[in-house]
Amino acid sequence: MTRRGIQVEPAHTPRRRRVTPFRLVAACMVMLVAGTGWWSLGQLQLSSDAGRLRDLMRDGLESLEAGDFSTAARDLVEATDVLDRLGRKDSTADLIRQRGREAAAANGLVSVSLVDILSDADRLQRSGADGAWARQFQRDHRGHWVIMQSVLERPGERLDDKTGKRGRNTLPDAFEAEYPFAVGERSVRLSGRLPGLVRLSGWGDPGDEDPRPVIFAGQLEACRFDPGTETWWVELSADTAFLWTDIVSYGHLGFLPHAIFGDDEIAAVLDRQSAAAGIDVDSLADPGRADDGSAEARSKLGALDRESAR
Amino acid sequence: MSRLPRLVLVLVVALSGAASADAAISIEEFVKDRKKWPSQVGLRQAIEGRYAVTGRTLLRFHNCPLDFRSSEPLPKLVRRSPRDVNVLVIGRIRRDGRKLYFRIERITKQEDDLKQFDRRRPTGPKSRPADWFELADWSSGRGRFYKDVELQEKSTEANRMGIALARRRAAGDAKMLREVARIVVTRAIGNRLQRAIEHEALRVELKSVGDKPAALSAVRNRIVQGWPGAEDTKNRADRSLAGRYRKDPVAVYNAADEDDRHRLHRVLYADLAIKLIIAESREAGTSGYKVAELIRRQVPEASAEASQFERMALDADLERATEMGRSELDRMVARLRDAQRAVDADRAVDRWLDIRRERLLTQGVAGRLRLADLVLSLKNDRSTAVSMLLEADRLKPDVPEVAERLGQLGYAKQGKKWVQVRKDRPTAPRRVAMPTGVRVGMSGKQLMAAMGTPRRVSRLAAKRVISEIWVYGDPGGSRIAVHLIRSRGDGTAAVRDISQLPSRR
Structure with a gap:
C-alpha cells in the first residue's frame, strides 16, 4: 500500500545470491581438506607400496629367472609403477623397468608364428577378403608381442599406399627388417622404431659388411599388403618396441644357442644391447640367489633393502 | 540561305x-x-x-x-x-x-541475307568476339524464322569465328581460356571445341605450375577425374602420335579425333605423373631406383624413363661402391646383373674386396676366414678362398672353423697337409636351387647335414614355440628359406615349410 494506492508486488522478486564470500571461503576450505586427505592417502599408499617394492622386485626377478613370465610380469609391472610414482630414475629403477617390459612381452606373446599369421593373411587377401583379414588381425594379433632376433636395416624409401607418403624415413630409431620367408612368393618386411637403436654400436654403419643381429621385442600393430611392391608389411607399434637385454629370460623363451648363434654370441649381443639401452645389469643383486649368507650376498641384500627404503 | x-x-x-x-x-x-x-x-x-x-x-x-x-x-x-x-x-x-x-x-x-551477313562480318584489328556473336545471333534468329538452313550454318560459322577470336585473345591465360570454353557450351558449338580449349587451358596451367608437387598433384587428380582414358594403361598412343603431341600439344589435340584424344589424355597423364614423381622425389631426396619403381608402378608404359633413372642410380652407386656395406653391395650387384651390366658388377665387387682385403689380412685367422667367405660368396673364387684358408691354417693350425670351411670346399687334412679330396663343387656363381634333400619334418640337425650352415638365421618367439628361419644363398641371387619350429619344451627343431625367396633388389 502506498500513498497512491495498492502497489502490486513485482513478479520477479530478486533472489538471494548463491555465491557469497562466506560460501567461497567454505568451499575452498572443504577442497583443501579433501585435497590434503587425498594426498595423504596417496602418500600412505605410496609408502606402503614402497615397503613392498623390495618384495615385488625380488619376486618378479625370481619369477622371471624361473621362466614364470605371468607372475614376473605382474610383480615387475607393479614394481615399475611404484618406481614411476616414486620418481626414481636411477639405474636400478631402469633395470626393473626393463625387466618389467621383458616380462610383459614374454607373457603376452603372439599365439602363433609369424609365418602362420602371414599365411592366413595372404590366403584372405588373395580371396579378396582384405576387410576380413583386418578384422581378424585386430581381434587375434594386434597388441600381442613378438620377440625376434634378426638383422635390422635402416629404412629404405618405401611407398605407402595408404598414406601416400614416399621417401626415406628419416627418424633415427626407425628400422626395417626382411622377414626372410616368402608367403606365396610375396616377400615380407617388418618395420618399427627402437629407441635404443641409435645408441647401438655399429647400427646403420654402411661399412659393416656383416651386421650383427638384434634381439628385440615389440607389439604387433598392423599387417598389411602393399600391392605395388607385392610385399607384406608387418608393423610394430612405435612406442612399444625395445631391445632385449636379459639372457636368462631369453633362454626361457626357447631361444637356445646353436651352431650358428652360440652362447658367446648371444651374450655379446645382449651386452651390447644392454649398453645401448642404458641398463646396468650389476646395479641390482639377483634377489633370488642373494640370501646365501655370504658377505657379498649380504651386501647385495643390503643394497636391495636400501633400494626399498628409498 | x-x-x-x-x-x-x-x-x-x-x-x-x-x-x-x-x-x-x-x-x-x-x-x-x-x-x-x-x-x-x-x-x-x-x-x-x-x-x-x-x-x-x-x-x-x-x-x-x-x-x-x-x-x-x-x-x-x-x-x-x-x-x-x-x-x-x-x-x-x-x-x-x-x-x-x-x-x-x-x-x-x-541485298539478300547472305550478302548482309558478309557485309556485316567484323573485320579489322578492332573487331571483338562480341561482334561475331551478335552476327551469329542475327543470322541464327533470321535463319530460324525463315527456316533457312544456310543462314543457320552461317550463324554457327560466326560463333566459331567469335570463339576463335576469343581463344586467340585468351591464349596463355588459363582462366580466360576456361571462360571461352564456357562460352562454347552456352553457344552450343560442340563438346569437341570446348574440350580442345579446356585442354589448351590445362597446358597453360601446367606450364605455370612448374615443378611444384602440390600443384602438379592437384592437376593430375583433375585429369584423372575429368579426362577420359587418362588412367587406362592400355590406352596407349603410338610413338608418332605421342611424339607429335609432345612437340605441339595444342595443335595436335585440336586436330585429333575422339579416340586419339583419349590416347592423348593418357600421354598427358603419363607425362604429368612422371613429372610429379620426379618433383616429389627431388624434394624427398628419393633414390633413382625408387623413382624408377614409382614410374613402373604408376606409368607402366614408361619403362624407358624408368630404366633411365635406374641407370643413373646405378652409375651413382658404382661411384661409391667401395663405401657400401655388404648388403647394399649385394643389392647393387644384383641390380647390375639384372641390367645386363655384369662387367660393371664384377669390377665393383673387385674394388670393394680390394679395399677390405688389406684390413682383413691384418686380422689374422679371423680376417682370412672372413676374406675367404667374401671371395666365395661374392666371386665364387674357390682358389683364392682355399689359399686364404690354408694361410689361416698356417698362421694357427687346427682352428675348427678353418677346417670346417676347407672341408666344405672339398679339402681334407692328410698328415699335416691339406689335400683336395673332392672336385664336385659348383663353379657357376652360387645359386641355390630348391633343395631336393630338404623335406618337411626333418630335424634341424638333418637340415644342417643336408644344407650346411645357413647364411642367416632369424628367430621369433611365439607363445609356445620358437619359429626359426634359416636362409641359404646370396642376397643378390636366389635364396632358400627353411622355416623350423622349435618347441619350447624339448628344444627340438623340425622343418615346417620351405620357401624360395625373391632376390633382394
Whole structure:
C-alpha cells in the first residue's frame, strides 16, 4: 500500500545470491581438506607400496629367472609403477623397468608364428577378403608381442599406399627388417622404431659388411599388403618396441644357442644391447640367489633393502 | 540561305533518312509484336524482310499474315536469285473495316541475307568476339524464322569465328581460356571445341605450375577425374602420335579425333605423373631406383624413363661402391646383373674386396676366414678362398672353423697337409636351387647335414614355440628359406615349410 494506492508486488522478486564470500571461503576450505586427505592417502599408499617394492622386485626377478613370465610380469609391472610414482630414475629403477617390459612381452606373446599369421593373411587377401583379414588381425594379433632376433636395416624409401607418403624415413630409431620367408612368393618386411637403436654400436654403419643381429621385442600393430611392391608389411607399434637385454629370460623363451648363434654370441649381443639401452645389469643383486649368507650376498641384500627404503 | 545553314540542313536530312533505314525492324520482330498492331495504327514504321508474294499493289512477307498494300502500283522487284527477295517497306498500319493492313508508302530493294551477313562480318584489328556473336545471333534468329538452313550454318560459322577470336585473345591465360570454353557450351558449338580449349587451358596451367608437387598433384587428380582414358594403361598412343603431341600439344589435340584424344589424355597423364614423381622425389631426396619403381608402378608404359633413372642410380652407386656395406653391395650387384651390366658388377665387387682385403689380412685367422667367405660368396673364387684358408691354417693350425670351411670346399687334412679330396663343387656363381634333400619334418640337425650352415638365421618367439628361419644363398641371387619350429619344451627343431625367396633388389 502506498500513498497512491495498492502497489502490486513485482513478479520477479530478486533472489538471494548463491555465491557469497562466506560460501567461497567454505568451499575452498572443504577442497583443501579433501585435497590434503587425498594426498595423504596417496602418500600412505605410496609408502606402503614402497615397503613392498623390495618384495615385488625380488619376486618378479625370481619369477622371471624361473621362466614364470605371468607372475614376473605382474610383480615387475607393479614394481615399475611404484618406481614411476616414486620418481626414481636411477639405474636400478631402469633395470626393473626393463625387466618389467621383458616380462610383459614374454607373457603376452603372439599365439602363433609369424609365418602362420602371414599365411592366413595372404590366403584372405588373395580371396579378396582384405576387410576380413583386418578384422581378424585386430581381434587375434594386434597388441600381442613378438620377440625376434634378426638383422635390422635402416629404412629404405618405401611407398605407402595408404598414406601416400614416399621417401626415406628419416627418424633415427626407425628400422626395417626382411622377414626372410616368402608367403606365396610375396616377400615380407617388418618395420618399427627402437629407441635404443641409435645408441647401438655399429647400427646403420654402411661399412659393416656383416651386421650383427638384434634381439628385440615389440607389439604387433598392423599387417598389411602393399600391392605395388607385392610385399607384406608387418608393423610394430612405435612406442612399444625395445631391445632385449636379459639372457636368462631369453633362454626361457626357447631361444637356445646353436651352431650358428652360440652362447658367446648371444651374450655379446645382449651386452651390447644392454649398453645401448642404458641398463646396468650389476646395479641390482639377483634377489633370488642373494640370501646365501655370504658377505657379498649380504651386501647385495643390503643394497636391495636400501633400494626399498628409498 | 547562306552556304553553311544549307549544308547543315542537307546533313540533317541525310542523317534522318539513314536513321529511318537503320531504325527498320525485321519482319520477324514485327510479327512477334502482332498484339501491338492495333495500337500501332497510323504509326510510321520501316520494316524489312523477305517477301513471299507481290502483286500490282499487294505484297506479303514470309510468315506474316498482314497484307502490305500500296495505293500506287509497286515497282517491279527484279530477283537475280531465289534468295534475292529482301525489301524494306516504309508505311503505316491502317484499318480496313475491322481488318488491319499495312499501307506501303515507300518500298526499297535490299541485298539478300547472305550478302548482309558478309557485309556485316567484323573485320579489322578492332573487331571483338562480341561482334561475331551478335552476327551469329542475327543470322541464327533470321535463319530460324525463315527456316533457312544456310543462314543457320552461317550463324554457327560466326560463333566459331567469335570463339576463335576469343581463344586467340585468351591464349596463355588459363582462366580466360576456361571462360571461352564456357562460352562454347552456352553457344552450343560442340563438346569437341570446348574440350580442345579446356585442354589448351590445362597446358597453360601446367606450364605455370612448374615443378611444384602440390600443384602438379592437384592437376593430375583433375585429369584423372575429368579426362577420359587418362588412367587406362592400355590406352596407349603410338610413338608418332605421342611424339607429335609432345612437340605441339595444342595443335595436335585440336586436330585429333575422339579416340586419339583419349590416347592423348593418357600421354598427358603419363607425362604429368612422371613429372610429379620426379618433383616429389627431388624434394624427398628419393633414390633413382625408387623413382624408377614409382614410374613402373604408376606409368607402366614408361619403362624407358624408368630404366633411365635406374641407370643413373646405378652409375651413382658404382661411384661409391667401395663405401657400401655388404648388403647394399649385394643389392647393387644384383641390380647390375639384372641390367645386363655384369662387367660393371664384377669390377665393383673387385674394388670393394680390394679395399677390405688389406684390413682383413691384418686380422689374422679371423680376417682370412672372413676374406675367404667374401671371395666365395661374392666371386665364387674357390682358389683364392682355399689359399686364404690354408694361410689361416698356417698362421694357427687346427682352428675348427678353418677346417670346417676347407672341408666344405672339398679339402681334407692328410698328415699335416691339406689335400683336395673332392672336385664336385659348383663353379657357376652360387645359386641355390630348391633343395631336393630338404623335406618337411626333418630335424634341424638333418637340415644342417643336408644344407650346411645357413647364411642367416632369424628367430621369433611365439607363445609356445620358437619359429626359426634359416636362409641359404646370396642376397643378390636366389635364396632358400627353411622355416623350423622349435618347441619350447624339448628344444627340438623340425622343418615346417620351405620357401624360395625373391632376390633382394
